Amino acid sequence: MVGDDNQFLYVVLPDEFKVIEMQSMDIIKSVDISYIGILKTVKNILMLYTSCGVDMYSSVDFNLVCNYRRGFSIDDMLLSDDNEMIYIMNKNSFLSFKNPLLSKTLKLVGPQEEEKQFITYINKLVKKTCKEPYTGKPWLIEPVHINIIHLYAYLGQSSILYQSLTNVINKRPFIKSEDSWTPLSVAIFSNYSECVHAVIKSLRFQALLEKANGLTLQALEDNLDELNISGYPGMTKLYDSILAEDASQQNPSLCDSALSLPIVLLSDYAFPDCENFGISRDPPETATAIEYYKSLCRFPMVMGSEISIEFLKSLSKSPNKAIFETELISTILDEKWTVARKLMLLQAVLYFIYLIFIVFYNAFD
Known part of the structure; x- marks a missing residue:
C-alpha cells in the first residue's frame, strides 16, 4: 500500500511490517508483528489489524499511537468509504462498529483490559499526586484526538513529560490534536518553559537515535516561529x-x-x-x-x-x-x-x- 503523499510504501509480510521510502528505498520503520492487512489513513493514523485487534501508528513519524482491542477475533477488516464504519469478518460472524477515531463523544481508544487502570492514572495526574509516567499501553482520547503527552504538557509536568518521550520501552508518540495542537504548542501557549525544554530535548534525543532516517523533528515545524520569537536559548543546538x-x-x-x-x-x-x-x-x-x-x-x-x-x-x-x-x-x-x-x-x-x-x-x- 502506498501512503497518501506517495512518498512511503507500507509492506505487510508474514511476520513483519515495513515502511519504505519510495525514492531511496530506505527502510524507515520495521516492526516484527504479523499483521493481516492495512486500512487507509484516518486523521494521520495508519491502522493495521491482526487476528485480535488493531494497532494504530502515526502516519507522520510511524510511532505506535495505541492498540485497539475489544475481545473479538478477526479474519478480515474493511473501512467504509466515509471512514465512519469498521467491518470485521471472522469464521462465525460479521460485525460492524463505528470508527473510534471519528467518535463525536468522549471515547478512550486503547486496550479494553487496561481502561480502568488508565482512568485511575489520569485522575491521579489531574490531582497532581502522580510522580511517574504511565507505564501501560498507549491510549488516544477522542474526539479531541490527544494522548497523555498533551495532558503532561497542559498540567506542566515537565519531568514526567521528558521521561515519557524518551523511555525506549514505554515511549509515547508525539501527535497533533483535532485542532492541530501538539504538546509543544500547549507548552508554549501555557508559557511552561521547562516543558518546552523537555519536549525539545527529548525530540533531539530521539532524532539522534534515529540519525537521518527519522522523521521525529518534523513535529517541531509548526512551532519554529514561536520558538524563534521567544528567544529559546537552545535554538542554535536545535538548528544544528x-x-x-x-x-x-x-x-x-x-x-x-x-x-x-x-x-x-x-x-x-x-x-x-x-x-x-x-x-x-x-x-x-x-x-x-x-x-x-x-x-x-x-x-x-x-x-x-x-x-x-x-x-x-x-x-x-x-x-x-x-x-x-x-x-x-x-x-x-x-x-x-x-x-x-x-x-x-x-x-x-x-x-x-x-x-x-x-x-x-x-x-x-
Whole structure:
C-alpha cells in the first residue's frame, strides 16, 4: 500500500511490517508483528489489524499511537468509504462498529483490559499526586484526538513529560490534536518553559537515535516561529540537530570533480535521491568525495508566501542572534537571497523593456 503523499510504501509480510521510502528505498520503520492487512489513513493514523485487534501508528513519524482491542477475533477488516464504519469478518460472524477515531463523544481508544487502570492514572495526574509516567499501553482520547503527552504538557509536568518521550520501552508518540495542537504548542501557549525544554530535548534525543532516517523533528515545524520569537536559548543546538548527515547507502560517496560544490536542493521529499542533485550513480573518471546533509524539518522556501514571510519575521525578531551563525539558517537565507536577486534582475529587465516601449511609443506618436 502506498501512503497518501506517495512518498512511503507500507509492506505487510508474514511476520513483519515495513515502511519504505519510495525514492531511496530506505527502510524507515520495521516492526516484527504479523499483521493481516492495512486500512487507509484516518486523521494521520495508519491502522493495521491482526487476528485480535488493531494497532494504530502515526502516519507522520510511524510511532505506535495505541492498540485497539475489544475481545473479538478477526479474519478480515474493511473501512467504509466515509471512514465512519469498521467491518470485521471472522469464521462465525460479521460485525460492524463505528470508527473510534471519528467518535463525536468522549471515547478512550486503547486496550479494553487496561481502561480502568488508565482512568485511575489520569485522575491521579489531574490531582497532581502522580510522580511517574504511565507505564501501560498507549491510549488516544477522542474526539479531541490527544494522548497523555498533551495532558503532561497542559498540567506542566515537565519531568514526567521528558521521561515519557524518551523511555525506549514505554515511549509515547508525539501527535497533533483535532485542532492541530501538539504538546509543544500547549507548552508554549501555557508559557511552561521547562516543558518546552523537555519536549525539545527529548525530540533531539530521539532524532539522534534515529540519525537521518527519522522523521521525529518534523513535529517541531509548526512551532519554529514561536520558538524563534521567544528567544529559546537552545535554538542554535536545535538548528544544528535539524541539519543532519544523510548516511543512506543508496547514494554514491563520489561525484565528478567537475561539479561545483556545494549543491543545495530544495525538495518536498524527506529522502531525496542523488540524481535530484545532478549526481550520477556511475563511477566518475575523476572523482571527489562527497557527503550528504539534509534538513529533518521542512521549511517554507516559496518566496513571497505568507508562511515564508512569517518565518523570516520570526528570525528577525529573535533575541537569540546566534541562530544566524548556524549552517542551516545561513544556508536557508542564502538560498532565499539567491532567489530574490533573480527576481529583482527579472523585474529590472522587464522595467527596462517597458521604458524602451515608452520611448518608441513617444517617438512615433
